Amino acid sequence: MTQLKELESQVRELVMLLEASKQLNSNLEMGEVLESILLQMVQVVGAEAGTLWVLDGERQTIKADAAYGPSSADILNIELKRDEGIVGKVIETGKAELIENVAWHPNWANRVDDSSGFITKSMITVPLAVKGKVLGALQLLNKKDIAFFSEQDIRLAVALANQSALALHNSQMYDELQRMLLSMIRTLAKVLDARDPYTAGHSERVAKYSLWIAEKLGMDAQSCEELYKAALLHDIGKIGIPDNILRKSERLTTDEYTTIKQHTVIGADILSNIEPKEAMVHAIETALSHHERLDGTGYPHGLAGENIPLFARIVGVADAFDAMTTARSYSAGASFESGVEELQRCKGSLFDSRVVDAFAAILQGCNYQIEQYEAQQERGYRL
Numbered sequence: 001m002t003q004l005k006e007l008e009s010q011v012r013e014l015v016m017l018l019e020a021s022k023q024l025n026s027n028l029e030m031g032e033v034l035e036s037i038l039l040q041m042v043q044v045v046g047a048e049a050g051t052l053w054v055l056d057g058e059r060q061t062i063k064a065d066a067a068y069g070p071s072s073a074d075i076l077n078i079e080l081k082r083d084e085g086i087v088g089k090v091i092e093t094g095k096a097e098l099i100e101n102v103a104w105h106p107n108w109a110n111r112v113d114d115s116s117g118f119i120t121k122s123m124i125t126v127p128l129a130v131k132g133k134v135l136g137a138l139q140l141l142n143k144k145d146i147a148f149f150s151e152q153d154i155r156l157a158v159a160l161a162n163q164s165a166l167a168l169h170n171s172q173m174y175d176e177l178q179r180m181l182l183s184m185i186r187t188l189a190k191v192l193d194a195r196d197p198y199t200a201g202h203s204e205r206v207a208k209y210s211l212w213i214a215e216k217l218g219m220d221a222q223s224c225e226e227l228y229k230a231a232l233l234h235d236i237g238k239i240g241i242p243d244n245i246l247r248k249s250e251r252l253t254t255d256e257y258t259t260i261k262q263h264t265v266i267g268a269d270i271l272s273n274i275e276p277k278e279a280m281v282h283a284i285e286t287a288l289s290h291h292e293r294l295d296g297t298g299y300p301h302g303l304a305g306e307n308i309p310l311f312a313r314i315v316g317v318a319d320a321f322d323a324m325t326t327a328r329s330y331s332a333g334a335s336f337e338s339g340v341e342e343l344q345r346c347k348g349s350l351f352d353s354r355v356v357d358a359f360a361a362i363l364q365g366c367n368y369q370i371e372q373y374e375a376q377q378e379r380g381y382r383l
């Protein structure tokens with residue numbers, strides 16, 4: 001009988017591990033994956049509540065990324081110091097803790113219970129570690145029905161924590177790489193804008209306007225991010241245009257204008273050297289086609305209508321608006337109102353009507369108070 005029970009629980013353990021690993025390898029959002037693993041653990045181990053704590057190495061704090069149980073909403077708002085409580089100790093030592101009664105434990109910090117109203121009695125806390133680096137800890141609270149957690153519970157918790165840690169590590173690495181890529185793209189755009197005092201901040205503004213338009217058009221979050229990066233890089237080909245032409249304040253000769261038009265092709269060429277190529281497809285198209293116009297009068301290829309990629313149509317509108325409303329050596333710069341009027345005058349002929357309408361709705365909706373609109377947007381957007 002005991003053997004049968006033992007076998008039964010081993011099978012249950014295995015099924016649970018397989019289920020967890022299936023989920024970790026799927027494309028679900030990280031937060032959802034961790035939440036679902038926590039829920040399974042709480043159920044299989046038979047705990048009243050559970051919390052998944054993640055270490056923020058930069059800020060030296062520990063935050064609950066997922067919580068299950070009666071006070072989970074309150075626990076998600078709690079932030080611990082790096083060395084606080086039993087979680088802090090497990091993260092520090094990398095060793096699991098099985099505690100029969102927390103009240104007797106020297107590291108017990110009552111703060112979480114005090115803030116959430118939950119009363120912790122018994123507890124398992126296991127580290128989330130990858131290659132010896134502790135990323136956080138998984139905590140199961142109050143064994144149901146019987147008083148204490150068992151050694152088998154801790155073994156199961158450790159196995160699941162190892163799987164979760166790997167998924168967490170991958171997701172953190174991915175976020176870090178994305179952040180690094182974005183900051184490098186921003187730096188490139190800044191270097192470019194710095195060459196001409198009259199275009200200072202141009203790429204950032206065009207990227208910002210393009211992002212607002214994309215959100216207004218209801219594009220998904222990933223496309224919005226892609227567009228933002230592509231817009232930052234739209235004029236990167238100007239790196240290949242000589243200063244005496246790029247910064248010339250008098251009217252350009254036909255030859256000089258032909259040279260300046262080359263920035264589209266040069267930009268696409270520069271960006272096509274970046275690997276992986278799939279990640280740069282939109283940026284290449286945008287650099288190449290942001291001066292194409294709906295009626296086919298643009299450059300470099302005279303594309304018309306929907307043959308112009310959507311990203312390039314959006315950046316084309318944002319770019320034209322910024323060029324009109326920014327002071328140049330030869331003009332003071334139009335007001336935002338006149339900029340919108342001009343876009344509307346040319347919609348359907350030069351510019352995509354849907355894109356112009358979306359941008360006009362944004363600017364009119366905030367009464368041309370762009371800074372206020374930006375402040376509102378930034379609250380909801382992480383870029």
Ligand SMILES: [Fe+2]
Binds near residue numbers: 235263291
């Ligand atoms: Fe351009």
